[in-house]
Amino acid sequence: MLNAACKLTMASEAERTFQRFAVFGGSSSSGTEMNNKNFSKLCKDCGIMDDKRVTSTDVDIVFSKVKAKNARTITFQQFQEAMKELGQKKFKGKSPDEALENIYRLMEGKDPATAGVTKAMTVGGVSQLTDTSKYTGTHKERFDQSGKGKGIAGREDMTDNSGY
Numbered sequence: 001m002l003n004a005a006c007k008l009t010m011a012s013e014a015e016r017t018f019q020r021f022a023v024f025g026g027s028s029s030s031g032t033e034m035n036n037k038n039f040s041k042l043c044k045d046c047g048i049m050d051d052k053r054v055t056s057t058d059v060d061i062v063f064s065k066v067k068a069k070n071a072r073t074i075t076f077q078q079f080q081e082a083m084k085e086l087g088q089k090k091f092k093g094k095s096p097d098e099a100l101e102n103i104y105r106l107m108e109g110k111d112p113a114t115a116g117v118t119k120a121m122t123v124g125g126v127s128q129l130t131d132t133s134k135y136t137g138t139h140k141e142r143f144d145q146s147g148k149g150k151g152i153a154g155r156e157d158m159t160d161n162s163g164y
Contacts, residue, residue, distance in 0.1 A: 014083070017042070017107045018076050024112040033073035036063050038112075043086070046107045054090050062086055 019031040021042040026035075034042075043049040043059045062085050066078040074082065080100075087099030094102070132140075132147040143149055 013109070014080075014104045014107050015076055017046070017110055018079055020110075021045075021112055033075055034079060035073050036060065039063050039074065039079075039082070041112060042107070042110075045113050046110045048083075048086055048090060048103060048106055050090070053092070054086055058089060059086070 018034065021038050022034040023031045024038055024041065026038075040049070040056060040059050040063075043054070044056075048054055049056060049059055062082045063074065065085070066082045067074045068078075083103045084096055084100050087094075087103040088096060091099040091102050132143040135143065141150075
């Protein structure tokens with residue numbers, strides 16, 4: 001068993017992780033409450049959800065169980081309840097305290113990952129379509145030698161009103 005001071009630091013580290021995930025993706029979030037989407041993300045990113053013992057369904061069920069009836073979010077207190085329950089599923093055969101400690105160890109120092117996020121990229125035909133040097137006809141008139149657009153001058157026939 002770990003001593004009380006160590007348990008306290010693990011809980012405060014878990015609270016910091018909770019806050020980092022609670023504010024992730026929501027500009028209006030204060031970090032004191034977490035929605036189901038961010039709870040699932042925390043479980044996935046920290047390795048609590050492994051698709052064998054703890055599945056996404058288990059995570060959703062536990063979230064619904066610990067939150068208040070009409071609420072959409074959970075507090076850190078409710079989060080700890082959820083972690084106790086998920087710890088029992090993930091680490092079968094261990095005492096509730098040991099399982100919770102192991103869950104907190106998984107969460108230590110973790111940040112919301114943005115890996116796998118879709119990035120805009122130009123592939124294949126896109127570069128050919130946007131290369132202004134290959135434009136022909138009237139479209140060619142809209143760009144200068146460097147490929148920079150001429151603006152309104154390139155779109156309209158401008159009359160020279162400079163005098164004679």
